[in-house]
Amino acid sequence: MRNIRGLVEDFRTARQEDQAVTPIVGAIAGVALAFAIERYGPEPDPVSFAITTSQARASMLSALALVFTGLSIVLALTALSAGNMASKFSPRLLRMRLSTSGNKWVLGAFSLTAAYILVSQILLRGREGDSLAPPLMMSVSVLLLVLTGVMIVWYINGTLQSMRVDRAIRWIGRRILRSIVAHEHDRRHDTMLCDVDLERPAEAADLTAPDDGYLVDVDTDQLNRIAGRFDGCVVIETRTGDPIVEGEVIGHVWASSPVTQDDIDAIADALTVARTRDPGNDIGYTVGVLVEIALMALSPAVNDPKTGVECIEKLTEVWAAMAHVELGTRTRSRGDGSYTVVVYENSMGDFLNAAGRQIFMYGREDRSVTGALSRMARQAERTATCERDRRIARALASDVEAVRGSSNSEGRSW
Secondary structure, eight states, X not given: OOOHHHHHHHHHHHHHHOSSHHHHHHHHHHHHHHHHHHHHSOOOXXXXXXXXXXXXXXHHHHHHHHHHHHHHHHHHHHHHHHHHIIIIIOHHHHHHHHTSSHHHHHHHHHHHHHHHHHHHHHHXXXXXXXXXXXXXXXXXXXXXXXHHHHHXXXXXXXXHHHTSHHHHHHHHHHHHHHHHHHHHHHTTTSEEESOOOOOOOTTOEEXXXXXXXXXXXXXXXXXXXXXXXXXXXXXXXXXXXXXXXXXXXXXXXXXXXXXXXXXXXXXXXXXXXXXXXXXXTOHHHHHHHHHHHHHHHHSTTTOOHHHHHHHHHHHHHHHHHHTTSOOSEEEEEOTTSOEEXXXXXXXXXXXXXXXXXXXXXXXXXXXXXXXXXXXXXXXXHHHOSSHHHHHHHHHHHHHHHHHHHHOOOOOOOO
C-alpha cells in the first residue's frame, strides 16, 4: 500500500500539473469581489461619476465579450503550442511547461475578470436603469479588463517565443540547473561518494518495493535512525527516478542483531514512491527531455543536426555545472567509518554516459554531431571531480573519436 510520503508527492504533482485549480480560485475571487464591492462600496456621486445603470450594463456586456474573445485567442495559442511541443520537441517538455505557473496565472486572470463582470452585471439588474451605477464597481471592472489585456500580450509573446528551438533548449537548461540546486539542497546532510565498493553479506535480508511507481526520494535521516537501532546497514540499490514494481528487490539490510518486521516496515516508510517523476528535483528527468529533443532532431523524419548540436552544447554547460556539485551515492557513517546507510544514485559520469551514448547512436554519421560530442566528453573529462567520472568521459570521447577517425567523409561542419 502506498505510504503517506507517496500520497503527498502524488497530490503535489497533480496540483502543479492541474490547470483547473487556479481558474477556479480566480472565479471564486471574482464572485467574492463583486459582492464585497456591491455591499461595501461607496455610493455614486452625481458630480464626479455620472454613469447610469443602463450604460454600465452595456459596458459590462462589451467588456465580457472582450474577455471571452481574448480567452479564445489564448486557448488557440495553447493548442498550437502544445501540438508543437509534443511533435517537434518532446511530450515530456509539454508536461514541464504545464507545471510552470505562467499559463495558470493567465487563466486565473481571465476567470477572475469574467466572474467579476458577470456577477456585477447580474447585481446591476437589481437597480433602476436611470439610477447611477456604483463607481468602484465600474472602476474595478476597467482595471481588471486592462489586466486581462496585459496578460494576453504577455502570454502571446511568451507562447511564440517558447516555439523557438533555441529558447526551448535554453529554458530546459535553466530547469536542469534548478534541479541540480534542489538536488544538492535535499542531500546536504549526506556524504556523497562517486563510487562505493560494498559487498552484500550472506546474512543480509532483502528489501522489497512497497508499491508500484517511481522511487522519487529516500529519507536518509530516518534510515540512519533505524540502522542505529539494530547496529546495521541499510542499502538501497535502486536509484531514485527508476521505476519499481511492488515486491521487487530494491536493496538489502544487514545487522549484528535480528531485524524485525517493524524495522522493515519503518524502512519502507522512508521510501517515497510516486506515480510520476518530479521534474523539479529529478536531474535525470530534465536531462532526458533535452536528450529527447536531440534524438528527435537527429531522426530521419526531422533531419535537423544543428538542433542536435545545440542540445549537445547545452549539455556541455550542464556537465560543467554538475562538476561543482556533489553527486553520487549517498552515505551515512558511524564514528568508526562503517556505513549505516548507502543509497546508490547517479553521478555526473552516469548522466553523461546515458545522454552521450544515446545521441551518439543517432548522430554518429554526422560529423558536426560527433565533433560536438567529442568536445562535450573532453570538457566533462576535464571538469570531472572523481576518477570514475573521468574514466566514463574518456571512454565516450575515445569511442566518438574512433568513429570520426574511421569516417571517409571529407565534409566540413559549418
